[in-house]
Amino acid sequence: MITELEIGGIPVLHAPATGPMHAGLVFRVGVVDEPLARRGITHLIEHLALHSIGVADHHYNGATGAEFTYFHTRGAETDVVTFLNGVCAALRDLPMERLPVEKEILRTEENSRSGGAGEALALWRHGASDYGVSAYPEWGLSGISADDLSAWTARFFNRHNAALWIAGPAVPAGLDLGLPDGDRQPAPAASSALPVRPAWFPGPSNVVAWDTVVPRGVAATVFSGVLERVLFRSLRQESGLSYTVQTDYTSRADGTALITALADALPEKQGAVLGAFVDVLAAMRLGLIDEADITAVVNRRADEVTRAADTGGRLPGQVFNLLAGQPVLTSDEEFLAELRAVSRADIAALAAVAVADGLLMAPGRTRADWAGYAEAPSRSDFVVDGQAHPQLGHRSSDEPETTLIIGTDGVSLIRGDEPATVRFDRCAVLLAWPDGARRLIGHDGIQVQVEPTLFDGGPAVTAAIDAAVDPESRVTMPARDPDSIPVPQRTPSLAARVRWGYIRNRRLILISLSALAALAIGVVGVYAVGSVVFGDQGLNVLGGGFFMLLISAVYMGSVVHRFGDLMKD
Structure with missing residues (x-):
């Protein structure tokens, strides 16, 4: 039986259990609450709060999940009290001097x-918001300051x-959970x-995976x-198609549950695994559904x-329910x-x-x-109005044309007929590199990578973004x-293309030499044969010479045609 009480203004769920005492302090904050540009702030606070505990003989740990952050310990009553009091004291006054070190650890x-x-x-x-941020x-981490941590702690760790x-x-004596006042924070x-759902998207060749969101509950x-x-x-x-087959059930604070299933596959059997999975x-x-499976x-x-019930294993889930405003089941029989x-x-x-x-x-x-299943969108369905910036440099015949458009509402990158657009007011994060490169990720998960070295007016593009x-x-x-920064592919000079053609096909030189040798042999042959056979009959010699030169010219023509093909490449 679970008993509800309160300590220092904090609700407590207690249940008798065998073995060492164990306890968990839980806060309704997790990755889903973090803007993508502040991804990691909750995890950082968790690490800072645990630093004060140091090395201990009893077990303790912390974890930052999707919706909840918790601190857990197991040991003697005095160890449990010391741990819980220490975590609360650290949250009231985080060791900010540890900030650079803990960032490196993370x-x-x-x-x-x-x-x-x-x-x-x-x-x-979910894209790049709430439940998609964990991806x-x-x-x-790099931009989080001490002020950011103080504001986040005051909002969520109260x-x-x-x-x-x-x-x-x-419940052990001596608990001093002196946390400041604040407000209960619902999950987003x-x-x-x-x-459209149901939907599908492409993944790696060695696994089939599926998830769904349903009303939470026993069923x-x-x-x-x-x-x-x-x-x-x-x-x-x-069928022997998979080795690992498993499902997972995760309750959510909003009264729903996420169910995930996956099965591994050999690359050559991926179609068969997908078919059996869908069936x-x-x-x-x-x-x-077989009644025996349900039973x-x-x-x-x-x-x-x-x-x-013997170990208190149901307590963490019921505390999550309490913080989420969901019913708390105090009775196992219920x-x-x-x-x-x-x-x-x-x-x-x-x-x-x-x-x-x-x-x-x-x-x-x-x-x-x-x-x-409908194909999940991997590109945008609209393009912003604005100034077009064509991609610089040489483009091969099989490479699609790429254009960058900067507008007042957002940015679009069009490669061939596939646009990717991020609106400025729907930008989850802007990643900025010192060399001027920018990556915009929209709330829908669509990304636009802008490399100013590749587009006309690159510095102005960076400034506008x-x-x-x-x-x-x-x-x-x-x-x-510096070697990783892309540069435009320039159109090679004639000399460079000749050298490249030589490298690509050395037979060209051999063909050319053979053609010149054939021409020389043809001229010498004409002269020799004409002198011996025809004597001074110059017209006949000249006619034979033209004939052999014609053969040589045809041969040379094939060489020139091959050389032209190489130049086009």
Whole structure:
């Protein structure tokens, strides 16, 4: 049984548990709250707050998630009290002198991090806002100041935006959670970069992934478990197409839940895996669900809840509910009764909702149009009005024409017939390099990379962008290696093209020498044959000479034609 109480103005959930005491201090703030230009600020505060704890004999940690940031510890009662009091004291007065060091630590952590299918799905579903921000690096770290940290901490790390859970015999004495006053901060509404759903987008060749957003609840957790069982049976046990098949269920503060599923694939079997994956979703949408699968998932989930009751495992989830304004289930029996009431009709109805909202990552060169999925937009559907800046330099015959347009409302980069546009008032971040390069990322996730060295009037283009974009969205990037800065491809001179042609095809020289030798032999041959055979009959000699020179000229013509082809290339 979970008991609700309050300490220092902070709501607390307590449940008896076996083993060492463990506790978690949770705040309703996460990556979804961060503007892309300040990406990493919550993570930085978490690190600064934990620095004061130092090296300890008991376990402790912190984590910054999508919607919540929490500090967790396990150990003796005195250790738990010392940890929680220390975190709160650090949040009241962050060690700003550690700011440069902690930024470097986070950059190192970022460098070892690799994105997965979940981040790709988040980016395509939400763009560069709220729930899509987690797909991007922590670009904001370099520009975050002590004032930024103080303002963020006051807004989110206060007593009214916090909750505590404790699993142990009783609430320990001596807790001093002296956090300042503030306001409860609701999670932002989820944005959407998908005009139509269900939708698909291209991904790597070795995995199929899918996600959906459904109403949260017990039925959704059962659906996620049933989907994993059916996918595993179809893709691994029956067809042997995949090794790893798994699903994940994540509750959201707005009363919805994100369900993700993936299956790995060999590149040569990507089409087969995609087809089998889509077939499973289609069958569940139609209600073709085995009652035995539902029973197995319900029984397994009930066992997990029963075991969690002994260890306090349900407390973190209920604290998240408390901070999100969702119902807190204090009784395990209440949850178990709802779990056992889930029916086949409930799962079928939820499957229909899930498939209709689905986003599918198709592997490699495969597509999902055939299955009724719309292709997710990868380019803009409009171009701004403004001054056009053509790309400088030589362009090969197979390279599309590229034009940059700078307008009062935004910027468009048109490559061939594919435009990418970012409106200035919808710019999530402007990445600025010292050499003048700029990258604008819109809230829809569309990017425009502007290299001033490649376009007519490049410096003026950079100045116009800087003047139009909100300075709060600007992130200064470190200097690039000069060799990595692109330069226009100039039209080569005649001498250079001759040299290049020689390098590309050395046979040209051999052909040319052969042609000259043939011409010389032809002239000598004409003279010799004419003198011996015809004597002084000059007209006959001259006629034979013209004939042999004609043959040589035809041969030389083929050489010149080949040389011209090389020059065109």
